[in-house]
Amino acid sequence: MSSLGGSLLHTNELNKDRPIPTGLTTQIPPLLKLLGNRSQLNYRPIAVCPIRINKTTGELEAEPDYDLMLSEVRKNWDEKLPIMRYDDNLVSRIATMGGQTVMITDILERFSDNLNTFALRMETMNLEIALTTSAADIAGHVTTLRNLQGLSVMTITLPQYSPAAMVKKRVFDIIVSTIAIICSSPFMLVIALAIKIEDGGPIFYKQERIGKNGKPFYIHKFRSMRVNADAYLEQLLKEQGQEMGARYKLKTDPRITRVGNFIRKTSLDELPQFFDSFIGTMSVVGPRPQRQFEVDEYDQVYATRLLVKPGITGPWQTSGRSDLNEExxxxxxxxxxxxxxxxxxINYILRTVGVMLNPRGAY
Incomplete structure (x- = not known):
């Protein structure tokens, strides 16, 4: 095994075979002792992050007994290791520390949302996952199982999040966006004139959305609604028996202009977003960006959509759009x-062209 520049130890509360201190549900201390005795494994811990499973919600949370954890870490490792708190900023902190591998000291429940979402968060930042137990079932991941001095270590990776793959994705976005901007320029000019002639208002509409890793950005569209349409949204939703949320949709929306109705049905209102993709705030293909109040409703599984850049088109646009249910x-x-x-x-882009020619579920 090649030497690793750094490892992060991460744990859950399973594996009951090894003794653990009273009050802790973590196997970090025993693993630290094992790694200390077997330096030939070439894993050098740089931090620990103890967690447990919340018995009420079933989700992962930080281990609350910091002092006991600190005491046990110092007993089992000669150097001082920082203890990291499990929260939404964990991945960025690991990257800042130079971590390369996240080692889970005991297996999370097979087929569980906890294991799948945790692995996705790490792997989309090109961090390797190492499991010190028998292989877990994680579909779509490339797995490697090594036996090192009697210790079985399984690593899992998503190859599409390697640095090389991410560069290809960015180059792809630039090329497709450039071609789309050039080819659609005549259509964009006609649409701009039509919007201006209809009511004299602004041609473009921009709105703050939430992008990759929860970072806000402005999305751009051709304006398809009356001026100041956002101010009327909450009132209209109440009139139709809906609430502001992640899946509201108005089938009959009096705010939409005549030109707006056409460009929304044909998705031509989205054309300015190729400029967003060109500059890198969006991707050509990906989950659609949503607003902060919608993001606030995400559960831990749905929140993984924030691990990639939002897209101009994607699976939602080519699979029924607004006719799909929430699940x-x-x-x-x-x-x-x-x-x-x-x-x-590429397949999604071709399917999007078909949807534009034969729109369904668009309102």
């Missing part, structure tokens, strides 16, 4: 994060 829409977005590829993106 179907979420499954498509999460599946894209785990299985995307350049060939898959």
């Amino acid at each position: 179907e829409s979420r499954q498509l977005d999460v599946a894209y994060v785990q299985y995307w590829s350049i060939l898959g993106d």
